[in-house]
Amino acid sequence: MSPQPHRGEHRREHRGAHAHRSVQEHRARIAHLLGPLAQRAPEQWPLHEALGAALGEDLAAPVSLPPFDNSQMDGFAVRSADFGGAADGERRFTVAAPIAAGAVPAPLGAGLAAPIMTGAMLPEGADAVVPVERAVPSRFPEEGGTVALPHVSPGAFVRRAGSDVSAGAIVLPAGTRMGPAQIGLAAGLGLSRVPVRVPLRVAIVSTGAELAPPGGRLEPGQIHDANGPLLWAALAEAGMQASSAVVRSDDPAELLAELTDLAEAEAGRRPDVVITTGGVSQGAFEATKLALAGHDVEFSHLAMQPGGPQGLGTFRGLPVIAFPGNPVSCWISWEVLVRPVLAELFGAPQARRxxxxxxxxxxxxxxxxxxxxxxxxxxxxxxxxxxxxxxxxxxxxxxxxxxxxxxxxxxxxxxxxxxxxxxx
Structure with missing residues (x-):
C-alpha cells in the first residue's frame, strides 16, 4: 500500500524511475565502501584532543560520582535524629568546626551542627543539611556558639555518593561522539585519555579549468573554488582530518596524476578516502569520469536534486567518492549521502536532528x-x-x-x- 499523501500535497506516478539509483541504495554502497575503515582498532587519545571524535569502546566509570556524600548547599550538617519525632519546629545546636570543600571532617556528635560549604564532604554521623539562610541567625556563628535550625528529614540537601554515576557502570557506549558534556564527564571521572575511533583522513580534490587561484582577479570565464573550502570546513567540523587540492584543468591526465600521488603516498600521509568535485556529469569535458575510466569506479545518476551525478569506487585501493561540481550539489551530497553513513558507522559526526x-x-x-x-x-x-x-x-x-x-x-x-x- 502506498503512503497516504500529506495535507494538500500532490503525488504523481512516474515511470522510468528505475533508471536513477535511489538515495538509499547509494548510501548503502557508500557504507559498504567505507565499512572496513570503521573496523580499525581504537586509539588512546589525550582527553583534550578527543573533542569531536567517537568513542571506540564502551567507557566504564572508574569511580562513582559523587565519590562521597557531600553538601548540596552552604549550610549546617546535622543528624536528623536530633530533631526527635517532631516534623516541624526548630532546635538549637552547638556549632561545630566548619567544613570546607576538600577537607576530611571529623565525625559529627549528637547535638552539633557543622557549618559546611557546597560540595564539602558530609561528616560521619550527619545525614542532612540545613541551608544557612534558614538558620537563626542566618549566618555561620563561631565554633562553640549556638544556632537555631528548622526540622529537616534524612537526606535533605545531600548529594549521595554514586547518585549520579556508579563505579563500574557504562557511562558512554562505544560510538558516542565526544562533545563538551562528554569531555566534562570523562574529566570528572579522572580520565586523562579515552579510546577513540580513528577519524577518517580525507583528501578533497576540486577539478575544473575554470577554477581561478584564490585571492586573484577573475579572468573572463573563471570562478573561485568554493567546493574545496566548503567540504574542508564540513569535514573538519565533523571531526575528520581533511586536506584539499585543486586541479585547475580539464585534462584527465592531471587529475590522474594527483590521484596517483595520493594513492602512493607514504602511510602517514595517504588519505583514507578521496572526495573529488566536478567532472561527473554528461558534458564533453568530464575529467573525473575520463580519468577514472578503466578503474573500479562506477558513475551513476541518483534520483536526487541537486546532486544527481555521482561516482563511487576505488582507485588503486583508495576509496573514491565523486561529487558533482556545483557548490550546493557538493553540500547536499555530503549532508544527504555521506554524513548519515559516517554517523552510523563511526558515531561522528552526529546525525542531523x-x-x-x-x-x-x-x-x-x-x-x-x-x-x-x-x-x-x-x-x-x-x-x-x-x-x-x-x-x-x-x-x-x-x-x-x-x-x-x-x-x-x-x-x-x-x-x-x-x-x-x-x-x-
Missing part, C-alpha cells in the same frame, strides 16, 4: 526525485525556503539553517504542509 514542521510557503518538486531545498526555521516553527532549487546558489545556502526533504513522489506542496526538515 530531524523534525516535521509546516512549510511557510508553497513549493514544486520534480517527479521521481528527492528534492532537497534550503530553508530557514522561523520563530513560528515553520520552514521558510531560501532561494530556489538551483545548485549554484551559495548565498542562499549560507543564509539557510535547514534542509527540506521533498519525497520522490511529491510534486507540489502548499503552505502549511508538513515536511521533514534536517537542521544544519
Amino acid at each position: 530531524r523534525l516535521r514542521v509546516p512549510l511557510a510557503g508553497p513549493l514544486e518538486s520534480p517527479a521521481g526525485k528527492l528534492q532537497v531545498r534550503r530553508a530557514r526555521l522561523r520563530p513560528d516553527a515553520t520552514a521558510e525556503l531560501v532561494g530556489g532549487p538551483g545548485s549554484h546558489l551559495l548565498g542562499a545556502l549560507a543564509a539557510s539553517d535547514a534542509l527540506v526533504m521533498v519525497p520522490e513522489d511529491v510534486t507540489e506542496l502548499p503552505a502549511g504542509a508538513d515536511v521533514e526538515v534536517w537542521l544544519t
Whole structure:
C-alpha cells in the first residue's frame, strides 16, 4: 500500500524511475565502501584532543560520582535524629568546626551542627543539611556558639555518593561522539585519555579549468573554488582530518596524476578516502569520469536534486567518492549521502536532528526525485525556503539553517504542509 499523501500535497506516478539509483541504495554502497575503515582498532587519545571524535569502546566509570556524600548547599550538617519525632519546629545546636570543600571532617556528635560549604564532604554521623539562610541567625556563628535550625528529614540537601554515576557502570557506549558534556564527564571521572575511533583522513580534490587561484582577479570565464573550502570546513567540523587540492584543468591526465600521488603516498600521509568535485556529469569535458575510466569506479545518476551525478569506487585501493561540481550539489551530497553513513558507522559526526514542521510557503518538486531545498526555521516553527532549487546558489545556502526533504513522489506542496526538515 502506498503512503497516504500529506495535507494538500500532490503525488504523481512516474515511470522510468528505475533508471536513477535511489538515495538509499547509494548510501548503502557508500557504507559498504567505507565499512572496513570503521573496523580499525581504537586509539588512546589525550582527553583534550578527543573533542569531536567517537568513542571506540564502551567507557566504564572508574569511580562513582559523587565519590562521597557531600553538601548540596552552604549550610549546617546535622543528624536528623536530633530533631526527635517532631516534623516541624526548630532546635538549637552547638556549632561545630566548619567544613570546607576538600577537607576530611571529623565525625559529627549528637547535638552539633557543622557549618559546611557546597560540595564539602558530609561528616560521619550527619545525614542532612540545613541551608544557612534558614538558620537563626542566618549566618555561620563561631565554633562553640549556638544556632537555631528548622526540622529537616534524612537526606535533605545531600548529594549521595554514586547518585549520579556508579563505579563500574557504562557511562558512554562505544560510538558516542565526544562533545563538551562528554569531555566534562570523562574529566570528572579522572580520565586523562579515552579510546577513540580513528577519524577518517580525507583528501578533497576540486577539478575544473575554470577554477581561478584564490585571492586573484577573475579572468573572463573563471570562478573561485568554493567546493574545496566548503567540504574542508564540513569535514573538519565533523571531526575528520581533511586536506584539499585543486586541479585547475580539464585534462584527465592531471587529475590522474594527483590521484596517483595520493594513492602512493607514504602511510602517514595517504588519505583514507578521496572526495573529488566536478567532472561527473554528461558534458564533453568530464575529467573525473575520463580519468577514472578503466578503474573500479562506477558513475551513476541518483534520483536526487541537486546532486544527481555521482561516482563511487576505488582507485588503486583508495576509496573514491565523486561529487558533482556545483557548490550546493557538493553540500547536499555530503549532508544527504555521506554524513548519515559516517554517523552510523563511526558515531561522528552526529546525525542531523530531524523534525516535521509546516512549510511557510508553497513549493514544486520534480517527479521521481528527492528534492532537497534550503530553508530557514522561523520563530513560528515553520520552514521558510531560501532561494530556489538551483545548485549554484551559495548565498542562499549560507543564509539557510535547514534542509527540506521533498519525497520522490511529491510534486507540489502548499503552505502549511508538513515536511521533514534536517537542521544544519
